[in-house]
Amino acid sequence: MSRPIVFGEISGIPEGHWFENRKEMMPSSFHRQWGSGIDGNAKEGVSAIVLSGGYEDDEDNGEEIIYTGAGGNDQNTRKQIEDQSWSNRGNAGLLKSQNEGLPIRVVRGYTHKSDYSPKTGYTYAGLYSVVDSWEEIGKSGFKICRFKLLYIGDNPTSKTPEEIELKVSSEATKRKAGVVVRIIRDTKMAHEIKKLYNFKCQVCQFELPTKMGSYAEGAHIKPLGKPHNGHDSSDNLLCLCPNHHVMFDKGSFSIKDNLELIGAVSGSLFTAPAHKLNTENLKYHRESHGYY
Numbered sequence: 001m002s003r004p005i006v007f008g009e010i011s012g013i014p015e016g017h018w019f020e021n022r023k024e025m026m027p028s029s030f031h032r033q034w035g036s037g038i039d040g041n042a043k044e045g046v047s048a049i050v051l052s053g054g055y056e057d058d059e060d061n062g063e064e065i066i067y068t069g070a071g072g073n074d075q076n077t078r079k080q081i082e083d084q085s086w087s088n089r090g091n092a093g094l095l096k097s098q099n100e101g102l103p104i105r106v107v108r109g110y111t112h113k114s115d116y117s118p119k120t121g122y123t124y125a126g127l128y129s130v131v132d133s134w135e136e137i138g139k140s141g142f143k144i145c146r147f148k149l150l151y152i153g154d155n156p157t158s159k160t161p162e163e164i165e166l167k168v169s170s171e172a173t174k175r176k177a178g179v180v181v182r183i184i185r186d187t188k189m190a191h192e193i194k195k196l197y198n199f200k201c202q203v204c205q206f207e208l209p210t211k212m213g214s215y216a217e218g219a220h221i222k223p224l225g226k227p228h229n230g231h232d233s234s235d236n237l238l239c240l241c242p243n244h245h246v247m248f249d250k251g252s253f254s255i256k257d258n259l260e261l262i263g264a265v266s267g268s269l270f271t272a273p274a275h276k277l278n279t280e281n282l283k284y285h286r287e288s289h290g291y292y
Contacts, residue, residue, distance in 0.1 A: 003029045005040060007047045008103050008127065015126040015155055018118065019107070022050070025122070031107060038070050038090030045102045046093040050122065052109040054078055057138045059227070060114040062151070065106065065128065066227055068138070069094065069145030080140035086290075091145045098130035099250070103152065126153035132223065134251070134288035148227070190218025193237045193275070201241035202270045203248075203261065208241055217245045221255075221281040228284075235278040238269075251289025255282050262291055 006029040013030055025031040031048040033039045040046030051060060055068035056079075070090035072082045086092060097104055106125040108117045116125065132148035199214035200207045208215045219238045222230030230236050240248060244265070247253055253263035257279045261267050271277065286292070 003027075003032045005029065005032070005044050005047050007045070008105075010105075013124060015124055015153055017124045019122040019124075021121065025107070030105065030124075036070065036090065038093065040093035040097070041089045042092035042096060044093070045097040045100060046090065046104055047102070048105040048107065050107045050109055051112040051114070051117070053111040053113055055144075056080070056140070057144055057146075058112075060108075060112070060116060062116055064151070064226070065149040067094075067147045067149055069147060072142055072144070080138055080142045080144070083143035084135075084145045086135075086145055088145075094130055094145075094147050095133060098133055098147070101129065103127040103129060104149065106149065126151060126155065128152060134228075135290055136288065146227075189232050189234060190237055193218055193234060194239045196272055196275060197239040197270075200239070201244055202239050203244040203253075203265060203267075204241060205270060206241050215242075216240065217242055219245045219248055221277070222284045223249075228288075230281065230284075233278075235276055236281050248285075251285075251291075254286045254289055254291045256286075257282055262286075263289075 003026070010028055010030050013028065019025055022031070022034055026034065031039045031050060037050045037052055037054060038046055039048040049067065051058065051065070051067075054073060057068045059066035069084050069088065071084040071088040072080050074081045084091065086095065096102070104127065106128045107122050108114060108125050109122045110118050110120050117123075128149040129152045130147050131150050134146050135143055136146060138144040194216045197216070198207065199216040201216060216239050219240045220230050220232070221236050221238060222228055224230050224232060238248070247264065251263070253261055253265035255269055256262060259269040259271060261269060
């Protein structure tokens with residue numbers, strides 16, 4: 001494609017801008033694809049997506065979008081007829097955007113079934129960030145790649161990212177602002193699990209020293225908040241070093257019911273006698289990341 005990919009805002013096209021058709025978006029590189037809803041690739045990432053009602057599993061809640069990736073649809077009936085794949089260039093690009101915190105321009109089309117969609121044409125909804133990805137079986141019975149996007153622009157219309165996320169304690173939620181809004185939680189239960197393991201990672205047994213003492217992170221097996229709805233309970237928590245926490249959240253490895261590690265990490269998960277894990281949560285993590 002001759003037009004370069006452009007991330008972030010584009011001069012002269014403010015949030016709320018209306019396009020009569022897809023062709024109007026192309027000259028500025030706002031959205032360079034005529035027929036595809038995803039503008040991007042695995043090498044550079046995704047700069048824009050169009051919500052046009054093409055996938056029955058999409059969920060549009062304003063500042064939170066649960067987006068179905070590309071592939072597997074019949075071009076005539078628009079029904080899912082086969083599994084989606086993470087190797088699809090659009091899906092792989094969305095994963096790269098998630099990993100690197102790249103902003104994504106979201107456009108809503110008139111055929112997209114949402115209270116936020118225009119009656120005609122297309123409207124620019126603003127910048128969003130991919131904060132989660134997983135796979136599941138869709139309404140038509142085929143595997144679909146799913147992405148959670150949160151609004152990161154300056155004009156929220158209903159809920160902020162903090163209000164969208166499930167509140168798990170009475171402690172104030174910390175917010176780091178940048179290209180990506182990252183919610184950082186420090187719950188009482190997570191702290192207790194970290195203390196149980198003396199802040200040593202349950203995967204590598206490494207204890208990370210800092211000026212203020214040892215550091216570890218509480219990792220939820222089944223994620224909190226919509227659409228996963230995991231619980232902040234000891235049977236859904238692990239004590240992990242930052243590296244293995246990121247790898248676990250992104251599905252680089254998972255855990256069998258017998259605590260064997262599978263994927264990019266081998267061996268067995270270390271567990272204290274008093275720490276029992278919910279095998280249904282382990283199964284959910286495996287299936288979310290394709291470990292069947």
